[in-house]
Amino acid sequence: MVEGIIVKGIGGFYYVKTDTGIYECRARGVFRENKITPLIGDRVKIRENNLDMTGYVEEIMERETELIRPPVANVTQAVIVMSVKSPSLNLWLLDRFLVLAEEQKLNVVIVINKIDLDNNSIGKNIYENYSNMGYKVILSSCTLNKEIDTLKEVLKDEVTVFAGPSGVGKSSILNRIQPNLKLKTGEISEKTKRGKHTTRHVELIELDAGGYVLDTPGFSSLKLDFIETEGELQQYFKDIRKYSGHCKFNSCLHVKEPDCEVKKQLELGNISKERYNNYLNFLDEIKRNTRRY
Ligand SMILES: Nc1nc2c(ncn2[C@@H]2O[C@H](COP(=O)(O)OP(=O)(O)OP(=O)(O)O)[C@@H](O)[C@H]2O)c(=O)[nH]1
Ligand SMILES: [Zn+2]
Structure with missing residues (x-):
């Protein structure tokens, strides 16, 4: 038996990365009988066949975390990416993603990208406000190759989902x-100013500099319906x-x-008005959600 991590799943096959290579595995029938589905990111033990690099998943280790959309286990970190322009920065969305990541108890890094387009200190303001709350904030630019090395460092030793x-x-x-990843990047359609969703199937990618990243954006559902009481929301606002x-x-x-x-x-300015207003807005939504029960 060898230990490994499921990096990909296609049509009932699980691709398990181990120290001795990637094995194409099936899950033992006992998992199906117990309605357990192995997930990408699962740490597993496999019974391996080294002649043809196939195997059987025999055991799934206990999961540290479990994301639902996309379904993946043991993610440790969320990198939340926003841009200063095209599309312009949306604090409501940023705070929303933060709530989703906090609820999953993930380590959170905020990336403000396209800083090359920033002529209004948008990045600097976010940096000051969110660093103060205790978040790591990185102001990056792909066109200027700015802070890309910092990001590499941040991804090391973690299993990261980008959102x-x-x-x-x-x-x-x-x-x-x-x-060498060559992920497709979508040109923003001028008509709608919205990018096309060009990233699709779920796969865990091992980075040369260390760490794994999910090739599919996380938190595709922004619903807050997992929050059951109004009192719970404040836990997911670091500053509050x-x-x-x-x-x-x-x-x-x-x-x-x-x-x-x-x-x-x-009042003292130690919590920003925008943050507080988003808190009230989310609270309202939870109130409406919970009233149904
Ligand atoms: N000016 C500028 N443009 C950038 C930068 N980074 C990415 N872009 C452009 O922004 C557009 C969208 O980039 P993507 O990488 O496809 O964005 P994405 O977040 O992966 O989008 P989805 O796949 O739709 O989720 C492309 O045209 C990129 O060339 C940057 O730092 N500065
Ligand atoms: Zn109070």
């Missing part, structure tokens, strides 16, 4: 990091979470309650 709206440069960044313990009421949602530390910090 972000279409056209911000996710594929371009990965191609810069590892030129930091102060919420000092509110007068334990159950404070930081909306209209008296002696609210979060609102005090908002």
Whole structure:
């Protein structure tokens, strides 16, 4: 038996990367009987046949994390990519992706790409605001090859999913990091200013500099329906979470309650208005979602 990681799955075959090469494996029948489906990213033990590099998946190790869309196990990090222009920066979306990544307990890195197009210090403002919250923020440019080496370093030893709206440069960044990937990049259609979704099947790619990246963007569903109570949301806002313990009421949602530390910090400028407004907006949505039950 050898240990490995499932890097690809096609038509009932699992491709397991091990120290001795990639094996084309089937899953043992017992998994199907127990309704367990091996996932990309699963760490597995296989019974291998070295003559033809095939094998059987015998055992799946316990999963650290499990993303649903795309279905992949053991992702450790999310790189959330936004661009300053084309498409222009959308803070609502950024905060949305942050909530999704925080909920999965992933290490988060924010990349503001196309910094070559930034003539209004958009990148600098994001850098200051989100670094303050404790996020690593990288201002990158594929055209100028800026901070690509920093990103390589960030991906080392991690299993990373890239996320972000279409056209911000996710594929371009990965191609810069590892030129032999040749991921298709979509020219932004001038009519709609939206990129075409050119990345498709799910595969874990091992990087020469170390680490794995998923070749498909994560969090394609932006729904917050996994959040069951209004009180849960604040956990996924790093800046709000930091102060919420000092509110007068334990159950404070930081909306209209008296002696609210979060609102005090908002007044002091330690929490940004945009962030707070997005928090209220998401809270409203969760309120509407939960009322149904
Ligand atoms: N000016 C500038 N353009 C860039 C930069 N990075 C990428 N682009 C361009 O932006 C467009 C979209 O890039 P992609 O890499 O396809 O974006 P994506 O996020 O992978 O898009 P989807 O595959 O639709 O999710 C392409 O025309 C790239 O050439 C950059 O740093 N600066
Ligand atoms: Zn409060």
